[in-house]
Amino acid sequence: MADQIKLSKSDRIHVWWRSQFLQGSWNYERMQNGGWAYTLIPALKKLYTTKEDRAAALKRHLEFFNTHPYVASPIVGVTMALEEERSNGAPIDDVTIQGVKVGMMGPLAGVGDPVFWFTAKPIIGALAASLALGGSIMGPILYFVVWNVMRMAFMWYTQELGYKAGSAITDDLSGGILQDITKGASILGMFILPALIERWVTVDFSPVKVSTIKQASGAYIDWDKLPAGAKGIKEALTEQKAGLSLDKYKVTTLQDNLNQLIPGLAALLITFLCMWLLKKKVSPIWIIFGLFAFGVIMHVLGVM
Amino acid sequence: MNLNAIQMILVVFVAFLAGMEGILDEFHFHQPVVACTLIGLVTGQLVPCIILGGSLQMIALGWSNVGAAVAPDAALASIASAIILVLGGQGRAGVSSAIAIAVPLAVAGLLLTIIARTLATLMVHAMDRAAEEGSFGKIEMWQIAGICMQGLRIAIPAALILAVGAGPVKAMLNSMPTWLTDGLSIGGGMVVAVGYAMVINMMATREVWPFFVLGFVLAAISELTLIALGGIGVAMALIYLNLSKMGGSGNGGGGSNTGDPVGDIIDKY
Numbered sequence: 001m002a003d004q005i006k007l008s009k010s011d012r013i014h015v016w017w018r019s020q021f022l023q024g025s026w027n028y029e030r031m032q033n034g035g036w037a038y039t040l041i042p043a044l045k046k047l048y049t050t051k052e053d054r055a056a057a058l059k060r061h062l063e064f065f066n067t068h069p070y071v072a073s074p075i076v077g078v079t080m081a082l083e084e085e086r087s088n089g090a091p092i093d094d095v096t097i098q099g100v101k102v103g104m105m106g107p108l109a110g111v112g113d114p115v116f117w118f119t120a121k122p123i124i125g126a127l128a129a130s131l132a133l134g135g136s137i138m139g140p141i142l143y144f145v146v147w148n149v150m151r152m153a154f155m156w157y158t159q160e161l162g163y164k165a166g167s168a169i170t171d172d173l174s175g176g177i178l179q180d181i182t183k184g185a186s187i188l189g190m191f192i193l194p195a196l197i198e199r200w201v202t203v204d205f206s207p208v209k210v211s212t213i214k215q216a217s218g219a220y221i222d223w224d225k226l227p228a229g230a231k232g233i234k235e236a237l238t239e240q241k242a243g244l245s246l247d248k249y250k251v252t253t254l255q256d257n258l259n260q261l262i263p264g265l266a267a268l269l270i271t272f273l274c275m276w277l278l279k280k281k282v283s284p285i286w287i288i289f290g291l292f293a294f295g296v297i298m299h300v301l302g303v304m
Numbered sequence: 305m306n307l308n309a310i311q312m313i314l315v316v317f318v319a320f321l322a323g324m325e326g327i328l329d330e331f332h333f334h335q336p337v338v339a340c341t342l343i344g345l346v347t348g349q350l351v352p353c354i355i356l357g358g359s360l361q362m363i364a365l366g367w368s369n370v371g372a373a374v375a376p377d378a379a380l381a382s383i384a385s386a387i388i389l390v391l392g393g394q395g396r397a398g399v400s401s402a403i404a405i406a407v408p409l410a411v412a413g414l415l416l417t418i419i420a421r422t423l424a425t426l427m428v429h430a431m432d433r434a435a436e437e438g439s440f441g442k443i444e445m446w447q448i449a450g451i452c453m454q455g456l457r458i459a460i461p462a463a464l465i466l467a468v469g470a471g472p473v474k475a476m477l478n479s480m481p482t483w484l485t486d487g488l489s490i491g492g493g494m495v496v497a498v499g500y501a502m503v504i505n506m507m508a509t510r511e512v513w514p515f516f517v518l519g520f521v522l523a524a525i526s527e528l529t530l531i532a533l534g535g536i537g538v539a540m541a542l543i544y545l546n547l548s549k550m551g552g553s554g555n556g557g558g559g560s561n562t563g564d565p566v567g568d569i570i571d572k573y
Binding site: 020021022023024025026027028029030033034035037038041044045051052053054055058059062069113114117118121122123125126127128129130131132133134135136137139140143144147148151180183184185186187188189190191192193194195196197198199200201202203204262263264267268270271272274275277278279284285287288289291292293294295296297298299300304 | 362
């Protein structure tokens with residue numbers, strides 16, 4: 001065939017740009033179908049010229065579709081390759097195209113959710129938020145730039161990969177690579193999460209005093225006996241460096257005891273409680289309200 | 305604090321962007337750390353809004369739309385609470401009560417999201433009719449209309465808060481007693497756990513629990529930054545994947561794959 005229609009790089013860039021609006025018409029009936037058809041329009045426009053062909057192509061791409069929005073890109077790539085062959089006369093029917101879409105969207109969503117939603121987003125988000133809590137503009141900038149560069153590069157390269165591999169990619173996907181990525185992401189996520197829990201879930205029992213002990217003289221800085229002025233400050237700092245306590249009474253709070261036992265234990269227990277409640281199908285919103293109420297009650301009682 | 309007309313228009317525009325992203329989940333304008341910062345930027349109250357964004361981001365880390373499930377609405381929560389923080393004019397001191405306001409807003413946003421996603425069903429029916437005609441233009445138009453509807457989902461509530469104005473918002477914030485706001489900020493410290501619990505429930509298998517224990521123990525070493533922990537995590541994941549493959553081929557009894565590609569190449573020669 002002399003006049004084969006090929007999708008140019010600029011067509012593929014147009015499709016890639018549109019694929020970022022995949023979820024725009026997300027609906028309860030066929031989920032991402034509208035966005036999917038919208039994404040493929042630059043390709044379909046070039047490949048099909050008659051009204052009948054165009055109508056048929058649009059209808060077949062308005063079928064049910066739902067996956068993680070970023071891993072839709074390799075599926076977009078493969079579908080473009082299939083549509084290209086079909087428009088050039090290859091015997092690819094609607095069932096094949098629909099089969100490839102459905103066959104890929106399930107396993108790929110299984111990769112996209114743990115990699116992007118459960119690993120990348122909590123980690124980048126926690127990093128950015130910890131900067132932002134200090135009032136630094138670097139927090140939001142870091143989040144926005146890192147997230148979008150990562151996402152856009154991922155979508156472009158996997159779309160190209162899908163386009164070049166064509167239908168052959170479905171064989172690859174059934175292999176171990178996807179499983180490896182999923183498992184690797186869960187390992188990384190499960191390793192990082194407890195660190196986030198320990199550092200960012202604050203459960204503080206400081207107001208509860210376990211004991212107050214009067215310390216032996218010489219174990220604390222005797223403020224009355226210090227020389228006046230700057231000399232006194234110098235003396236006090238030296239004594240503190242030598243390990244003397246600042247106060248006459250040594251106060252041990254419940255929080256100190258907990259920290260000595262296992263730091264972050266209370267935060268971990270709260271997390272386990274939440275996990276248990278979620279498994280019991282308690283709505284996360286109710287758990288959130290419950291924790292707010294718990295915080296207010298405990299504060300009024302003087303425990304937290 | 306009162307805003308001038310240009311600032312109000314910009315606030316509504318930022319709200320529109322956040323609403324779009326609430327459904328698209330691509331550029332992430334709706335993530336609190338970005339959304340609150342943008343509100344702060346256009347209203348000139350940058351620092352308190354960044355702090356609010358950081359705090360809300362911690363709470364929202366685990367909120368994701370998985371499959372057809374709808375997460376609490378980070379977009380409405382961050383935009384509306386940031387506007388209230390700005391109008392209240394309390395600066396940094398207002399952050400903790402703004403967080404407490406954000407959570408009920410996230411629930412209200414959930415309802416709006418469900419309504420919008422149901423309305424979108426009508427739009428794809430219109431797309432079906434456009435497809436019969438083979439009309440690309442109409443499908444594009446409906447897709448863009450869908451995105452705009454999601455933008456308005458946040459822009460309209462934002463405009464309403466602006467219309468109510470600084471006075472009532474300030475009065476409402478001032479009427480909150482300190483035991484309540486302090487208690488709420490203590491609660492806010494614990495609420496973060498819910499998001500993590502959601503993520504753990506999704507990922508946990510018998511196989512990966514040991515890594516959770518390792519992470520918890522290592523996190524107690526405060527010298528290790530999150531980036532360092534991330535490095536350790538990646539290394540462990542790679543080591544684990546490689547080792548489990550070697551074990552697999554060994555138990556299989558046969559095969560020349562020792563899991564050592566260099567060794568295999570040398571053997572071939």
